[in-house]
Amino acid sequence: MTETQASSAPKLREKGRILSASEIERTLVRLAHEIIEKNNGAETLGLVGVQRRGVPLAKRLASLISGIEKHPVDVGVLDISFYRDDLSTKDIRPVVNHGNLGFDVNGRDVVLVDDVLYTGRTIRAALDALFDHGRPRRVQLLTLIDRGHRELPIEATFVGRTVQTSSREIIEVKLREIDNDEQVLIVERVD
Template sequence: MDLKNIILDKGDIKRILTRITCEIIERHKGVGNLVLIGIHTRGVYLAQRIGKGIVDIEGIVVESGTIDITMYRDDWTKISNHPVVKTTKIPFSVDGKHIILVDDVLFTGRTVRAAMDAVIDFGRPDRIELAVLVDRGYRELPIQADYVGKFIETRQHETVNVLFQEHDDIDAVLIE
């Protein structure tokens, strides 16, 4: 890992997630009908951290789940002939809920579109919102995040890598 490519460190990520958590609580005037769904892989860790932040601030545990969008992608055959499908775990009804999909990076919008398709297969939520740590632009679909940690200008060929302690033994965001 090239340390000069780090654009967000552990402290930056913690501050951003605190702000996003507060924005969610403020916009929803609490968390009564709210659920968090993390998009595999790193969106799951973000959703868990936001959920913990809600508990710390509001003292309320928000229902949460995880979703794998591999088979919902319109480009999965281009990614791999043998995609690795992870677990989708939504142990609650999504009907009538305010869902916040959580992901690490928003780029083309295709992952989010796939996640919305997957969620709707579980029922009919009242609202779906999106929270992302990094928005890097270059949308191919008309999708935008409701909660954005940081807008980062990149070149289209660059990669934004989000690393989390739970998966990568470090909290950092890098451009490569």
């Protein structure tokens, strides 16, 4: 990181912890059961994690569901960088990866998995990317944290926790697979 980047990075102050590691695990177990119930099992189910933190969440959920249902659950990885509608507002252009999703989504019940639902723009981009891979029978959305502030009419089917936030606040999801830490924090921009 250059000195200019460091000085332009927003200063953040931790306000509190929303979920501990054990609370994340309990939440995922509950969500796995909800997915099974809503989909009448796991026969046609496929989970697709939205890069970055949606991927380990999808893998964990698939493992939990497979253990409960005694049926393997396909997990895919979705890179939505190319589909974002805010590319022109980003400082650095993302690397576009049109890789393989990981399984055939045609006719499947797909659960898109992301860590935080905020404006809905990430999920809109994820839907565009998903449909470039095929036509699922049904698409449902799972988010660990729903913080409101929608700009698009998008609602999650499965929600770990709903947290009311201000526009100055940020939800930080930390997962051991990416961050070597496991918790969900609420932080605030400090001027």
